Amino acid sequence: MRRVLQTAMPYLLLLIGSVSISSPALSTDKTTNQLTVEKVAGVFQEQNRLIMLWSVDCPPCYQELAMLERLLLSYPDLPITLISTDDDSERYEEVEEQYQRLDGNTLTAWVFADGMAPQLRYAIDKTWSGVLPRSYIVKAGSRVGHSGVLKEKEVRKLFKLPEN
Amino acid sequence: MNDMQRYFSRQLKTVGTVIFFLVVALAECTASTVISPTARVTTCENPSIACAKTVTATVSPTGRILFAWTVDDYLYVNYTDDRGKTLSRPIKVNETPEKIAARGEKRPNIAADSTGNIYVSWIKKLPQKWTSDIRFSWLKVGEINFASPITINDDAEPAGHSFNEMMVSDVGEVTMVWLDSRHSRAAKKRGEPYVGSSIYWATMNPASLTGSPKIKNTPYVNGNCVCCRLALTNIETDSEIDSETETGGRSPVVMWRHIFGDNIRDHALGVLGEPLQRVSFEQWQVDGCPHHGPSISAQNKRIHMSWFNDAPNASGLFYAYTDNLGETVSPALHFSERADSPGHPSLITGGDGKLKLAWQTFDGAQFSIHIMTSSRGDQWSDARIVAQFTGQTDYPFLLPHPDGDLLLWHKPGHALTLYDVSTYGKERYGKTQQEVIQ
Structure with a gap:
């Protein structure tokens, strides 16, 4: 992981300094940000981003989201994409509730389309077993995956932010 | 015998055959229609298993x-009563x-005893996030309605109780086991660290x-993974059977994903107990939710176990057995790869x-x-799709059945499908055997 962070850092620094995020703000419309297989390539095409996958059924994911929420208070423009793997329209309201907590930041937020979790997991990374939270650093046309909760110090280091 | 059986005769039919096995399919909401094994159900006007x-x-x-x-x-x-021809x-x-x-592994459980009593347990979600109760009901043979549901967990404060597993002895002794977050929530309130969840159990x-x-x-153990199903069976023991209660002679055994050392x-x-x-021993280190739980089965005093792990050099599905409740374990067979x-x-x-x-x-x-x-x-046969x-x-x-084992593989929105997998083992076992490897 350390090697990944070191490699990604120059790109992320560049991004933080010069790129304005063109992604939409979080939407309250439950249908607009559903991730389909067709959209995966586009989501992972955007370079120099941290992509974090989570679920309402994953308590450790909320540790990561709470950390992110704290960090975004000071750094609202971090280039981060959140993807909820809850591919059940009955759970979208819970997903939206979480995204509302992060509203006002320039995050990109997605939720798996209804009933499509296996296909989407495979499209994102066929070696990903479904363990959550899962994150990817996307840079230079490739991505590096990490399973488990990202610690705040790791994210700070990744984005070259001062230590807390 | 009871109302269920009277209803039974009104319900229907459908048998389909596929290349390697017999498939029986039924959908109650289209009960009078012959349905192919993968027929999609277009309406759900009545409560329908499909x-x-x-x-x-x-x-x-x-x-x-x-x-x-x-x-x-x-x-x-x-x-x-006819292996899926009619429901x-x-x-x-x-x-x-x-x-x-x-959804997924959080699903109702069902069991039956030799008398014909039916037992069900399920998770009732509560309003607060990650809180839920373990619920239970039973249908006594000869009665029409299930008993009023009761809550099994006995803690007063809302907490998570989930991934319930249940088994029932021939004489109606129910054993339930579940993941329980009462200790972790209490520790959190006190501002203390707590690793994972707990396992609780009850008999009645x-x-x-x-x-x-x-x-x-x-309470049984603490420090187990919070989001993987448990596996429960019972095994022959040397304890004597109580002639009055007809209990003893078997002990409940549970398998679960635990958190050892540093995650x-x-x-x-x-x-x-x-x-x-x-x-x-794959050493999968992860601070997260694997969402993969194990499966076990007892065969006399031998316990067979299968599980998923995702360690860098040991990822996929594994099998092993133990003859002494885990004191020693056979070498693990890595039978399906991550790819x-x-x-x-x-x-x-x-x-x-x-x-x-x-x-x-x-x-x-x-x-x-x-x-x-x-x-x-x-030794195992080769695997077959x-x-x-x-x-x-x-x-x-898989469903062990006295007239031949079955595979239940449900496709939401489609007719319920049972696959007869009994002949597979008889025909194939012993032709190609795979060594159990380290």
């Missing part, structure tokens, strides 16, 4: 196959709607319960006394169900 997201099944000592499934906050039970009309378990967990005989009973909950997510096994033994996106092993000792192991793989578009067989676990499907599927479950 429209449930998950279906759980059990086989009674007489060979009756019982199903538990949920639609619109109600739990339903129905059954078949009984469903009976509603809870008269008052409840938010019943029925519903026939002796009256009113609104409080069921004694017994090593390997598996543990133990007789409820006795020390745990570590039984898997196949494998998951959800289902391991049974079949109606013929032999082992069957089923699991699913996914190639990006299509799910496949694989099965391999063994006499005692030392017995079913494939493109679309939404539930997990595969």
Whole structure:
């Protein structure tokens, strides 16, 4: 992981300094940000981003989201994409509730389309077993995956932010 | 005999044959129509098993196959006495709607005893995030309605109680085990660290319960993974059988994903109330939710185990057995690799006394169900694909049956499908055997 962070850092620094995020703000419309297989390539095409996958059924994911929420208070423009793997329209309201907590930041937020979790997991990374939270650093046309909760110090280091 | 059986005769038919196995399919909401094994159900006007997201099944000592499934906050039970050719009309378990967990591994449980009593348990979701109750009801043979549901967990504060597993002895002694977050929530309130969750268990005989009973909950272990299913069976022991209660002679054994050391997510096994033994050693280190739980089956005094792990050099599905409750474990057989996106092993000792192991793989578009067989676990047949499907599927479950083992593989929105997998083992076992390897 350390090697990944070191490699990604120059790109992320560049991004933080010069790129304005063109992604939409979080939407309250439950249908607009559903991730389909067709959209995966586009989501992972955007370079120099941290992509974090989570679920309402994953308590450790909320540790990561709470950390992110704290960090975004000071750094609202971090280039981060959140993807909820809850591919059940009955759970979208819970997903939206979480995204509302992060509203006002320039995050990109997605939720798996209804009933499509296996296909989407495979499209994102066929070696990903479904363990959550899962994150990817996307840079230079490739991505590096990490399973488990990202610690705040790791994210700070990744984005070259001062230590807390 | 009871209302279910009277309804039974009104319900219908459909048998389909596929290349390697017999497939029987039925959908109650289109009951008078012949349905192909993958026929999509277009309407769900009545409570229909076809429209449930998950279906759980059990086989009674007489060979009756019982199903538990949920639609619109109600739990339903129905059954078949002819291996799926016809299904009984469903009976509603809870008269008052409840938010019943029925996705993935969080699903209702069902069991039956030799008398014909039917037992169900489920998770009732509560308003606060990650809080839920373990609920229980039973249908006494000869009665029309299930008993009023009771809550099994005995803690006063809302907490998480989930991934319930249940088994019932021939004389109606119910054993339940579940993941319980009461200790972790209490620790959090006190501002103290707490690793993982806890396992609790309870035993009871519903026939002796009256009113609104409080069921004694017994803590078992702490520090287990918070989001993987448990596996429960019972095993022959040397204890004597009590002639009055007809208990003894068998002990409940549970297997689960534990957290060893610094977030090593390997598996543990133990007789409820006795020390745990570590039984898997892939060393998967992750601070997260694997969402993959194990499967076990007892064969006399041998316990067979299958599980998923995702360590860098040991990823996929594994099998091993133990003859001494985990004190020593056979070398693990790594039978499905990460590249196949494998998951959800289902391991049974079949109606013929032999082992069957089923699991699913996914190639990006299509799910496949694989099965391999063994006499005692030392050697296994080659694996064979017995079913494939493109679309939404539930997990595969093998059902040991006295007239030949079955595979339940539900596809939400489609007619319920049972696959006869009994002939596979007889024809194939012994032709190509795979050594159990380290």
